[in-house]
Amino acid sequence: MKLATNTVVxxxxxxxxxGAAFAQQVQTxxxxxxxxxxxxxxxxxxxxxxxxxxxxxxxxxxDAQLSAKGWTKVDSGGDVAIVAIKTTQTQRNxxxxxxxxxxxxxxxxxxxxxxxxxxxxxxxxxxxxxxxYDVKTKKLIWRGSTEDTLSNKAEKNEKNLDKGVxxxxxxFPPNSEKH
Numbered sequence: 001m002k003l004a005t006n007t008v009v010x011x012x013x014x015x016x017x018x019g020a021a022f023a024q025q026v027q028t029x030x031x032x033x034x035x036x037x038x039x040x041x042x043x044x045x046x047x048x049x050x051x052x053x054x055x056x057x058x059x060x061x062x063d064a065q066l067s068a069k070g071w072t073k074v075d076s077g078g079d080v081a082i083v084a085i086k087t088t089q090t091q092r093n094x095x096x097x098x099x100x101x102x103x104x105x106x107x108x109x110x111x112x113x114x115x116x117x118x119x120x121x122x123x124x125x126x127x128x129x130x131x132x133y134d135v136k137t138k139k140l141i142w143r144g145s146t147e148d149t150l151s152n153k154a155e156k157n158e159k160n161l162d163k164g165v166x167x168x169x170x171x172f173p174p175n176s177e178k179h
Contacts, residue, residue: 024148024160026167028174034134034141036173042071042132043078049086053154054161058084061162062130065169080141081133088126088150126150128161130168144168 030036047055062082063073071080125147132142146164151157 024146024164024167026144026146026164028142028144028168028171030142030174031139034139036141036175039079039134039141039173040071041074041078042066042080042082043074043076043135045081045083045133047084047086049084050088051086054086057158057161058086058128058130058165061165062169064162065165065172069169069172077135079135081135083131083133085129085131086126126157128164130165142172142174144172 044059047058049055049058062084066073126149127145127147129143129145131140133139134141144165146161146168148160148164151160
């Protein structure tokens with residue numbers, strides 16, 4: 001009975017840690033000297049995605065956020081130029097499980113005759129970086145990035161893209177006076 005309880009507890013802890021490890025990560029940074037109140041329009045300069053199907057998806061996600069903030073997209077000559085880069089990488093995760101019948105390190109060294117099993121899991125991780133440049137000065141004024149584990153289902157990845165971009169622009173435009 002104790003073995004089953006320990007297995008359930010360790011599995012629950014492992015799944016919680018695995019979920020945290022695979023959680024979407026969003027970061028932003030900006031030029032603290034930039035006056036974001038002067039920017040009202042933007043133009044897309046470039047999207048670099050390994051899969052061209054994602055070009056429109058990235059544009060739509062960013063356009064929706066900037067439109068909600070009162071910015072207007074223009075074909076060319078905007079106050080801000082946007083460059084977006086999407087990459088995909090394969091990562092490997094190793095997990096070792098112990099059967100609870102000994103094995104593993106103990107207070108006084110290695111003990112018991114338990115079994116351990118190590119499993120290997122490959123997964124794809126996607127990263128999107130969105131850069132905003134002041135067209136007049138050609139300086140980077142804002143950068144946002146989101147990183148997440150990719151699914152085998154395009155619909156789920158698209159939903160995660162929208163969620164990540166929404167998080168990215170949640171506190172946009174930044175208030176540089178507070179920093």
